[in-house]
Amino acid sequence: MDNQRNILLAVLLSGLLILSWDMGMGYFYPQPAVTAPDNEGAAPSAAEAPGTSVVSGDIDGEVPAGIPGVAETPAGPVDLATALADPRRVVIDAPRLAGSINLVGARIDDLVLKDYSQETDPESGPVRLLAPEGSDSQYFAEFGFIVGGQRLPSNAIWQADGDVLSPGSPVTLTRTGDNGTIYTVRLSIDDHYMITAEQAVANPAETAAIVQPFAFIKRTSTTASADQFIAHAGPTGVFGGSLYDPNSYSELAELRRDSPAGAVSWLGFTDTYWASALVPGEAETDSAGWRALGGDLFRADLIYDAQTVPAGGALTTTTQLFAGAKESTVLDAYEDTGITYFGKAISWGWFEWFEKPLLWLLRLLNELVGNFGVAIILLTVIIRGLMFPIAQKQFSSMAAMKAVQPKMKAIQERYKDDKQAQQQKIMELYKEEKVNPLAGCLPLLIQIPIFFALYKVLYLAIEMRHEPFLYINDLASPDPAKILNLFGLLPYDVPGFLGIGILAVLLGVTMWLTFKLNPSAMDPMQQQIFNLMPWILMFVMAPFAAGLLIYWVTSNILTLAQQSYLYSRHPQLKAAAEKEKAEKAKAREDAAKSKA
Template sequence: MDDQNKNLILATALSFLVILLWFLLFPPEEPVQETGTVESVAETTTPATPQVAPLPPAAAPATADAPADTPARDRTADAPRLAIETPRLAGSISLLGGRIDTLSLSDYQETLDPNSDNVELLAPVGSTKPYYALYGWAPAGQLAYEDVPGANTTWTLESGETLTADSPVTLRWDNGNGLIFRRTISVDDEYLFTVIQSVENTTGESVRLAPYGIVARHGQPETTRFFILHEGVVRQVDDELEEIGYKAMPDMELVPREAANAEIAQVEQNGWVGFTDKYWMTTLIPQPGQPFTSVAKYVEAADIYQVESRLPPVTVAPGEAARTETMLFAGAKEWEAIQDYQKDRGIYRFIDSIDWGWFFFLTKPIFWMLHTLNGLIGNMGWSIIALTIIIKALLLPLAYKSYTSMAKMKELQPKMEEIKERAGDDRQKLQQEMMALYKKEKVNPASGCLPLFLQIPIFFSLYKVIFVTIELRHAPWVGWIRDLSAPDPSSILNLFGLLPWGVPDPGSIFAIVSLGVLPILLGISMWLQQKLNPAPTDQTQAMIFAWMPWVFMFMLGNFASGLVLYWIANNTITFTQQYAIMRSHGYKPDVFGNILSSFRKSSKSGGR
């Protein structure tokens, strides 16, 4: 391999190493992503919702049914509640505003401790981090806010007692002026609520009003704060997927009519809007084909992050009624469940609510294959190994050419050394004779680089899958590896549990040297694989390559166990393939013999 190609591989490897080091030690702030230009308020809000008052923040000021001298948290705590009980959800609905504001996920716990609490998704006003969904009607025409139900309306239960997958509940509110409102809430056996809002006009005049849904979060939630993952607002605006980070929301355009910083988008046919966390999501979903106004806003005065789906206003004639049906997803971002909702409910591109990243064309099929293998094998760790075997089998034709070329390069090393000695400092003569040698022996030194370039996007795509998808959360493999989405918990600092003291906390600077079993196996596998490759003739390059396996061992030691497991399996298979191919071409690599030989040479050099 000539110096140019060595430098190419070296530069690629070092760039990869620098990127990993920088991401580990200095994870950048969550990026501000473009969501399209927001036009003037008159151009964005007025046409879609003529004569409709803008919605207040979810923690709305007092109305006729919520006296100003009653604190919001007290009203929420004292309000009657309806229980939510499904196979996968547990929580309650407050009759104050009809809010879905208490919800936990029965299948997910906070930690691996069997006594750990279930993951809490939604929480009411008055809790540490209020997070809830509510629905209502915005007044239009001659109506005022006290004429329509909102955040502080006290509903009564008309039918049902407990919301289950088989029994919906219906709430009722009479405004006392001839309008009767009902809200029927149902839920399936996964994570999808259906909300039907209706209004009956018993007055002698037509009324005009617009239904809406809100998801609100009080205060900025805790996030992973890692560049590879989006957390914040995610929404589909027809064919465009838009993402807005929490830190970007206070910097959105100030819309005086909304009294908030807001991004307002008109959805013509297909869309949804909500908040996404690493593993959980709460999303408002109008019916497919339903136009609506999608709003993401931050109310600085109340420190509320809020998304809204505002449906067009309706006119209800005297003696008539109007109804609207929307959906609410509140639960875990499980690929299979979200895929089913997209297919069965027609929710457009709902699967893209999972953050697949820039390499979505790789992450999606990689996850599909991993998910399929896990369904057959029943263990994510073994599924990762099986996935690695499949990827290596697909790349085998290319790898065969690469390893054949590297075997020939190994055989040509003595001749290359002779050429280097003859050429001396004459770089031009060295290059010419090297190229002549390659041509004569029919060797392409660049062919060994292609597998390296293919491995990099595959590596990052698999890292994205392991980091983002909930299917690997708390997924065990063998023995001490009980969570493939977390680093190897064993540590060389206490001899892998044989000594009585603990280890540094994950994320601390000292955790980098707290190597577990998997990172050590990774370093060994990289080192063995390196011994089959042609050694650089340049001493500086040779030293850098010699240290690289051990540097990567420390670098990847705090990555997810599933990713390290993939890398070990990949290196082991690569070593086996390369060794077999080199043997088949008459070259018999003596890995450990080469090691001992190198050790003896270095010892003699030190003795002199």
């Protein structure tokens, strides 16, 4: 009766754990309404529009932190299609980027990623990263100057010397001030995601000018990825040679401003798969950091030291703007050019030393077989193969432990009133028989970092995004074949932990079989807990990435094969366990009879 009550209590607590986990994750890490800026219903970018003629017009300006001259004024609302149809734009056409430069304010505010679609359907259109100020997905970069303590108007119209910005074909934006000072921003772009801006001032006047170049990135958080416990998304940079990413958008909103100490190597904003960052040149910076602008608007500022440009003199400052996908190989290549820790724009965490080789191996296997799902299966086979000698040692240790059980029982009986002496004698027995009681835990301990590292790789690596396998459209997303909506036949989505898919069921079944194959002797309560654990994990793991479940299911299948083989090599283990199990069952029966 007590056992039945305990089992019922265990089931209720397990159900409560599953429910509270799902609710807790939804509360502390809510998913944004839009996971990436999109261009649904938008007009084609300026890369698809003819002409770059300049006409007069004004827009509201806005000042970076620490820059006097123009008050903060809310912009918008702006229709994305209308904004992109404005002829005052210069086309951006690079191998991996398309978009346009806004000649009003010298802003890069139209950028899409050619290689990535919004949804698994390639016809859904490319991912939009940057969008004009005031639009629903506003996200843009601006380069400007402070002269004599006043910022140049942000609604100023610049002249362009070219129609298209592309690799090998830079574009120079020019504007002449009231006193004849000439301001230029020369933009160039590489084959990936880096735009270089050379901000120059030529002073033909007879008096010196005090000039302070600046650059900033402004965005809305409504289209940002959620900041998760496993990976940071939000304000990120490197200051004083260390990665700095302690704040989410909500935390930055409470701080209002965040200006870290130390020299800045780069700063910007990161999402799960995308990032934008400003990389300063050799000029000294006056300040760098982030600012909350109120509501859902935030900005990363890079402001250089004020410099004196003498009469007839000139000044040039270079800043790089990264805007693109967080591809590990590309970020590492930029890091090799001298951008400190740029590869850490991907939130690898403590296990970076293991996660990056794991990703490298997955990419290599994918190149060989042409599918990341198959690559994950092959990776699992490789990992289990490497761990097989450890598993053999584990079973040998288990066999040795079974062999010394009679001697252990004799020591326990002899020193039952002296626990300290009992432990000392048992340790001497282990040493004499060369038995390690912890050897059985080693494979599990090794599996934990492997599992966590693969989880992060599947979550963070853009290579996994929208990768298909069999009926699965995206290995980085949960299994789409939910049982409770008849695998998509019924027109509703199954929430959270109830979204049990085929892979989750296979996980529960294969784990249950591995427990059944291991005939360890347990008391009834322990046995019931072990019987329940596979089905609890089935619910807990259902919302995880399908690729992770493929790894775990494959690992369980290989474990079944491995256990079967090793038990055939050590039959005394199974026989001893069955004997011990039978003895305990008989002892319980005798105890029950004596009570009766």
